[in-house]
Amino acid sequence: MAGSGTAHLRDDPRVLVRVEHMVVEFPIHGGTVQAVSDVSFDLIEGETLGIVGESGCGKSTTARAVIQMPRPTSGSVLFRGTDLTQLSAEDLRSVRPDLQMIFQDPISSLNPRRTVHDIIAEGLRVWGDRGEWSIDKIDELMEAVGIDPRYGERKPHQFSGGQCQRISIARAFVLDPKVIICDEPVSALDVSVQAQILNLLEDMKARYGVSLMFISHDLSVVKNISDRVMVMYLGKVCEVAGSDDLFARPTHHYTRALMAAIPGSRAIVDEQVLEAELPSAIDPPAGCRFNTRCPAATDECRSVEPQLRPVGDGHFVACHHPHLPVAAAS
Amino acid sequence: MSDDRSNMLEIDDLRVEFSTAAGSLSAVDGVSLQLAEKESIAIVGESGSGKSVLARTLIGLLAGNGTRTGSIRIGGKDIDALTKKERKHFFGVQAAMVFQDPMTSLNPVKRIGAQLTESMKYHLDLPSNIANDRAIALLRQVHIPSPERRLRQYPHELSGGMRQRVVIAMALACEPRLLIADEPTTALDVTVQKTILDVIDELRAERNMSLILITHDLGVAEGRADRIGVMYAGRLMELASAKDLFSGMRHPYTQALLRSIPNPDRPSHTRLHPIPGRPPDLLNPPTGCAFAARCRHARPECVDNKPPLIEGSAGHFFACHFPVGTPEGEAALAENMRAGVTGAGLSLDEAAEEFV
Structure with a gap:
C-alpha cells in the first residue's frame, strides 16, 4: 500500500477540504519517522469521510494535521480554497472555529473544574456569537444533544461517559463549524451508548449541515456512519471508496484482511491471515508498504510503489495486483 | 446439565458484595453455572455488569472490601475447602487467568x-x-x-x-485445566485480535482445556464459544449454546444488545437502536427485574418480581417473565405498544422511533 497519487481527488465545487501530498514527520532519537507519507484526499460539504486502519497507521495524525495540529512537514491542506499550511498563526486562528474536534476519551477531554454550561459556551465567549448559537441559546443546544439544561451547572464528573460525549458534541457544534474531526469518539463507550452517540452525530449532522472526518479502528462503526471510507496502512492510503461499495467489493488485500478479521461477520471475504508483524514506520518497506504481509506480493511490489487508480465508480485502490472480479481485471 | 464428574467448574448461587463509602454494592447477584471439561463459555455484558468481578472471584482475586457467598468448585474441589498448602499451588496451576491489558x-x-x-x-x-x-x-x-x-x-x-x-x-x-480470559483482545487491533483468539482456540483444543471468555463483544463471543451467558447488573439474563442464542434469543436485553451494534452486513447510515435509559444503580438495586426500566416487554409484574433463571428449552436458560418470541412476550410487547408506555413506565414514543 502504498499508495500515493491523487487520482481519487474530485473536481467538485462543493469540495470543502482538499489535502494534497501531505507528509507529517516527527523527530525521534536519531532521525525522523514519517507518520503520514504523501497522503491526499478530499471532503465534500455534508459528507462523512471514515478513516480506518490499525494503530500506528497514521489515521489520527492525518486528521489532526488537517487542522494544523501538528503542522504538516510538506504538502497542502486547502480549506475552501485557502491553503492552511501557508497561513500565519494569527490567520490560522481565525479559521479554527470552522474546524472542530471530538476526542476519544469523553471524560478527560472536559475540564473537570468547570461547569458543563461554561464548557459548552467557552467558544462563544472567545469568538462572540456566530451563526446558529449564542450564549442565551446554550440550553437549546444542550437539549439538541440530549442533556437536560437543568444540569448546566454540574461538573463533568457528575455525568456518565456517554453523557460527557454528548457534552463534547455540543461543544464542537457551538461555533457552527464546517468540519468536525471525530477521533475514535465511541471507542470508550459501551455498545448501547455507542449507538446513541452515533445516532446523535447523524442527527446533528443532518440538522446543522457539517462534514465529518470519522476516525475509528472499528470497521462496522465506520461503515455505518460514513459516506466514503479511506483505508490507511503505515502512513499511506490503500483504498478509497464509497462506504457500501468498499464493504461489498474490497479490492486491496489489506482491506480484505481487515474485513476478514471483523469478529462475527458473515464474511464476504475469503480467509486471509496477517501473520507477520506490522513493520516499523521508522524504516518502512520499499515499494508497496504492505508487501511484507501481503498474500499477493511480487517483486514489483517490493520495488515499485503503487499509485491510487480507479477500479470502479469512485473506487480507487493503490495495489499492483488488486483483488478484482475476473472479467474486470486488466 | 451434565453429571458432576465431567464438570470442570461448578458455581452455585455466587454473590459478591462490595462495601463502599456509599453503602453495600451487589456486583454479582446469584450466578449459578456449570462448565464441562473442554467446554468454552463466553460471558458477555456491558461495563458494570459484573462479568470481570465474576472472573476474578473464580480465581480468588477479590478486592479487600468484597465478600463472597455461594460455592465455587473447580475440578471437583470446593475452593473454600482447600487447605493452605493446597491453595498455594491451586490458583495459577489448576485455573489460570489472562488479563485484559498486556501493558500492565x-x-x-x-x-x-x-x-x-x-x-x-x-x-x-x-x-x-x-x-x-x-x-x-x-x-x-x-x-x-x-x-x-x-x-x-x-x-x-x-x-x-x-x-x-x-x-x-x-x-x-x-x-491449567481451566483458563479464564478477561477481555483478552480488547486493547488490540482487529487483525491482532483474530490471531490471538485463534491461538487460544488452538491451544484449548490441543490441551483439552475449559475456557471462560469474558467479553463485551457479542461478535467475539459468537465465533469462539460453545455457550454464551449474557450478564446484566450482576445476574445471568440468558444462557444458551451460541447457536440457540443467536437463532432464538429469548431475553429482551440480549435482543436489545444485539440490535444496538452496527452490523457490517447492513448498508451504511442504517439507523441504530440504542437501549433507552441507563443501567440500574447497584447500590440500590430494583426489587424486580434489573432490566425492567429499559425493557420494551416490561409489565407491572416485572417491576415487582425478579424473574428466576429457568430452562425454557433444553439447555436454553433465561430470566424473563415475557420472553422474546413467545406468546406471552409478544402479547406484553403489543400491550405496551398500544399503551405507548411499558408497565415499568418507559415511554415507547421515543423508543418506538429508535426501535423501528
Missing part, C-alpha cells in the same frame, strides 16, 4: 524469560534449565518467532499483540 499485566523491569519461568519454578519446582526449555516451547506454541531471543527481552521491546501472547503463555505455563 507484565512486569516492565523483568525479562520475559524470568516472568515466564517464575510460576513453573515456584509451583512445579522445576530447575531453571528445564523451565527455560518449557518457556521456549510455550512461546513457540503461541506463535512467537525466535523464542530464544524473546526470553532475553523486556516487555517494552514487544508489540501489544506479542505481549498478549506472552501473557497467554504465562497463563498456560503450569498447564
Whole structure:
C-alpha cells in the first residue's frame, strides 16, 4: 500500500477540504519517522469521510494535521480554497472555529473544574456569537444533544461517559463549524451508548449541515456512519471508496484482511491471515508498504510503489495486483 | 446439565458484595453455572455488569472490601475447602487467568524469560534449565518467532499483540485445566485480535482445556464459544449454546444488545437502536427485574418480581417473565405498544422511533 497519487481527488465545487501530498514527520532519537507519507484526499460539504486502519497507521495524525495540529512537514491542506499550511498563526486562528474536534476519551477531554454550561459556551465567549448559537441559546443546544439544561451547572464528573460525549458534541457544534474531526469518539463507550452517540452525530449532522472526518479502528462503526471510507496502512492510503461499495467489493488485500478479521461477520471475504508483524514506520518497506504481509506480493511490489487508480465508480485502490472480479481485471 | 464428574467448574448461587463509602454494592447477584471439561463459555455484558468481578472471584482475586457467598468448585474441589498448602499451588496451576491489558499485566523491569519461568519454578519446582526449555516451547506454541531471543527481552521491546501472547503463555505455563480470559483482545487491533483468539482456540483444543471468555463483544463471543451467558447488573439474563442464542434469543436485553451494534452486513447510515435509559444503580438495586426500566416487554409484574433463571428449552436458560418470541412476550410487547408506555413506565414514543 502504498499508495500515493491523487487520482481519487474530485473536481467538485462543493469540495470543502482538499489535502494534497501531505507528509507529517516527527523527530525521534536519531532521525525522523514519517507518520503520514504523501497522503491526499478530499471532503465534500455534508459528507462523512471514515478513516480506518490499525494503530500506528497514521489515521489520527492525518486528521489532526488537517487542522494544523501538528503542522504538516510538506504538502497542502486547502480549506475552501485557502491553503492552511501557508497561513500565519494569527490567520490560522481565525479559521479554527470552522474546524472542530471530538476526542476519544469523553471524560478527560472536559475540564473537570468547570461547569458543563461554561464548557459548552467557552467558544462563544472567545469568538462572540456566530451563526446558529449564542450564549442565551446554550440550553437549546444542550437539549439538541440530549442533556437536560437543568444540569448546566454540574461538573463533568457528575455525568456518565456517554453523557460527557454528548457534552463534547455540543461543544464542537457551538461555533457552527464546517468540519468536525471525530477521533475514535465511541471507542470508550459501551455498545448501547455507542449507538446513541452515533445516532446523535447523524442527527446533528443532518440538522446543522457539517462534514465529518470519522476516525475509528472499528470497521462496522465506520461503515455505518460514513459516506466514503479511506483505508490507511503505515502512513499511506490503500483504498478509497464509497462506504457500501468498499464493504461489498474490497479490492486491496489489506482491506480484505481487515474485513476478514471483523469478529462475527458473515464474511464476504475469503480467509486471509496477517501473520507477520506490522513493520516499523521508522524504516518502512520499499515499494508497496504492505508487501511484507501481503498474500499477493511480487517483486514489483517490493520495488515499485503503487499509485491510487480507479477500479470502479469512485473506487480507487493503490495495489499492483488488486483483488478484482475476473472479467474486470486488466 | 451434565453429571458432576465431567464438570470442570461448578458455581452455585455466587454473590459478591462490595462495601463502599456509599453503602453495600451487589456486583454479582446469584450466578449459578456449570462448565464441562473442554467446554468454552463466553460471558458477555456491558461495563458494570459484573462479568470481570465474576472472573476474578473464580480465581480468588477479590478486592479487600468484597465478600463472597455461594460455592465455587473447580475440578471437583470446593475452593473454600482447600487447605493452605493446597491453595498455594491451586490458583495459577489448576485455573489460570489472562488479563485484559498486556501493558500492565507484565512486569516492565523483568525479562520475559524470568516472568515466564517464575510460576513453573515456584509451583512445579522445576530447575531453571528445564523451565527455560518449557518457556521456549510455550512461546513457540503461541506463535512467537525466535523464542530464544524473546526470553532475553523486556516487555517494552514487544508489540501489544506479542505481549498478549506472552501473557497467554504465562497463563498456560503450569498447564491449567481451566483458563479464564478477561477481555483478552480488547486493547488490540482487529487483525491482532483474530490471531490471538485463534491461538487460544488452538491451544484449548490441543490441551483439552475449559475456557471462560469474558467479553463485551457479542461478535467475539459468537465465533469462539460453545455457550454464551449474557450478564446484566450482576445476574445471568440468558444462557444458551451460541447457536440457540443467536437463532432464538429469548431475553429482551440480549435482543436489545444485539440490535444496538452496527452490523457490517447492513448498508451504511442504517439507523441504530440504542437501549433507552441507563443501567440500574447497584447500590440500590430494583426489587424486580434489573432490566425492567429499559425493557420494551416490561409489565407491572416485572417491576415487582425478579424473574428466576429457568430452562425454557433444553439447555436454553433465561430470566424473563415475557420472553422474546413467545406468546406471552409478544402479547406484553403489543400491550405496551398500544399503551405507548411499558408497565415499568418507559415511554415507547421515543423508543418506538429508535426501535423501528
